[in-house]
Amino acid sequence: MSAQPTVLLFDIDGTLLRTGGAGRRSMRQAFHELFGRPDVLDAMDFRGMTDPLILEGGLLNLGEAPTPEHIRALTDAYLRALAVEVPASTDYEVLPGVRELLAHLSRRECLALGLGTGNTQAGARTKLAHGDIWHHFGFGGFGDDHIDRVEVIRAGAARGAGALRAPLEACRVVVIGDTPKDAYAARGIDAACLAVLTGGYSEAELRDAGAEWVVPDLSHPSVLPALLGHSL
Numbered sequence: 001m002s003a004q005p006t007v008l009l010f011d012i013d014g015t016l017l018r019t020g021g022a023g024r025r026s027m028r029q030a031f032h033e034l035f036g037r038p039d040v041l042d043a044m045d046f047r048g049m050t051d052p053l054i055l056e057g058g059l060l061n062l063g064e065a066p067t068p069e070h071i072r073a074l075t076d077a078y079l080r081a082l083a084v085e086v087p088a089s090t091d092y093e094v095l096p097g098v099r100e101l102l103a104h105l106s107r108r109e110c111l112a113l114g115l116g117t118g119n120t121q122a123g124a125r126t127k128l129a130h131g132d133i134w135h136h137f138g139f140g141g142f143g144d145d146h147i148d149r150v151e152v153i154r155a156g157a158a159r160g161a162g163a164l165r166a167p168l169e170a171c172r173v174v175v176i177g178d179t180p181k182d183a184y185a186a187r188g189i190d191a192a193c194l195a196v197l198t199g200g201y202s203e204a205e206l207r208d209a210g211a212e213w214v215v216p217d218l219s220h221p222s223v224l225p226a227l228l229g230h231s232l
Contacts, residue, residue, distance in 0.1 A: 003109070003110040003228075003229070004110070004170075004171070004172050004229065005110050005112070005161070005164040005166040005170060005171045005172070006110060006111050006112070006171065006172045006173070006174065006227075006228070006229065007112045007114065007156075007157050007160030007161060007163075007164070007171050007172070007173045007174070008105065008111060008112065008113050008114065008160075008174050008176065008227060009114050009115060009116030009140070009141065009153060009156045009157065009160065009173065009174070009175050009176065009191075010113075010114070010115055010116065010117075010137070010176045010177075011115075011116060011117055011175075011176060011177035011178060011179075011182050012115065012117045012119055012124055012127055012128065013046075013047075013117075013119070013127070013178075013199075014047065014177075014178035014179070014196075014198055014199030014200070015095070015176060015177050015178045015182075015196055015198065015199065015218075016094065016095060016098050016128070016131075016133065016218075017092070017093060017094045017095055017098070017127060017128070017131055017133075018091065018092065018093050018095065018198075019085075019086055019089055019091075019092050019127055020089040020090065020091025020092050020093070021089065021091065022082060022085035022086045022088075022089040022092065022127075023046070023082065023085075023123075023127075024041070024046065025081070025085050026078050026079075026081035026082040026085045027041055027046075027054060027055075027058070027078055028041065028042075029077065029078075029081040029085075030055075030074045030075075030077035030078040030081060031058055031062075031074070033077045033081075034070075034073055034074060034077060035062060035064070037062060040058045040061045040062055041054065041057070041058045041061070044057055044058070047178075047179045047181070047199060047200070047201075048118070048149065048177075048179035048180065048181025048182060049118055049149075049181070050118035050143040050146070050147055050148070050149055050152060051075065051078070051118055051119055051120050051123060051143040052071055052075075052143050052147045053118070053143075053147050053148075054118075055070075055071050055074045055075065055078075056071065056147065058074075059071075059074075075120060078123070079120070079122050079123060079126070082123055082126050082127075083126055086126055086127055086130050087130055092130060092131070094131040094133060095196075095198055095217055095218065096217045096218065096219040097217055097218035097219025097220070097223070098133065098218050099133065100219070101218050101219075101223060101224065102133055102136040103136075104224065105136075105227065106136050108228070110164070111228075112138070112139070112160035112161070112163040112164045112171075113136055113137060113138065114137055114138065114139045114140045114141075114156050114159065114160050114163075115137050115139075115140030115141065115142065115156065116140065116141050116152060116153045116156045116157075116175050116176075116177070116182070116185070117140065117141070117142060117143070117152070118142075118143045118149060118152065119142060119143055120142055120143045120144045121140070121142040121144055123143075124140065124142060138163060139156065139159040139160060139162075139163055140156050140159065141153050141154065141155035141156025141157070141159070142155075142156075149181055149182075149184070149185040149188075150184070150185045150188030150189065152185070153175060153185040153186065153188065153189055153191065154188075154189050157171070157173045157189055157191065160173070172192070172229060173186075173189065173190075173191035173192070174186075174191060174192045174193070174194060174226075174227055175191050175192070175193045175194070176193075176194045176195075176196070176218075176227070177193065177194075177195060177196075177199075178195060178196050178197070178198050178199025178200075178201065179195075179199050179201060179206075180201060180205055180206060180208070180209035181209075182195065182209075182211075183195060183206060183209035183210040183211040184209050184210060186210065186211075187209075187210040192212050193209075193210060193211045193212060193213075194211065194212065194213040194214075194215065194223065194226050194227065195207075195209075195211035195213065195214045195215075196214075196215055196216070196217050196218060197214065197215070197216050197217065198216075198217050212226075213226045
């Protein structure tokens with residue numbers, strides 16, 4: 001019997017890697033450059049948020065209308081800063097087990113390996129390429145697709161099904177993330193969720209949000225069987 005086509009959608013920040021604060025510093029620089037207010041996002045928890053939602057929140061904090069023009073200008077400024085901040089970050093790290101897991105999954109048939117991230121596609125590339133893991137991902141759902149994370153995951157799942165040349169309804173979809181928002185987004189499209197504890201949330205918080213599996217990090221021995229549908 002052939003394996004069920006499976007789409008795997010990985011979050012980036014806190015799941016695959018940490019940038020050592022490069023993303024937040026770059027957001028601060030964007031608001032400083034355009035509005036002279038680098039502090040406008042200081043009270044905001046970015047975890048699980050899409051980049052457009054973060055930028056919209058900053059604009060609302062400023063009392064500015066979150067117009068497409070404002071979002072586009074801030075995004076461009078953010079990406080310019082990110083291209084400098086990520087390589088300069090002394091605390092950038094690819095998290096435990098990530099390289100080995102991606103290398104193994106990339107060799108598997110009937111798997112489509114993608115991203116499900118609030119980062120824009122350009123931001124995702126900057127963060128992942130610095131750790132030499134961007135090449136593992138042929139598609140994804142990104143912050144460019146939608147401000148809402150459920151729709152980001154839906155876009156990634158559809159592209160994964162396309163890569164497998166299978167109808168989406170015939171595919172098993174698993175979201176891999178580190179926040180309750182990842183689990184909620186998976187539930188929003190009836191996908192499964194494997195959550196890691198590397199994002200600062202507790203096992204109870206992640207399970208309450210709907211994660212089927214919760215592991216310390218992606219080096220845990222139960223990760224691969226879970227992603228493959230319990231068949232090695």
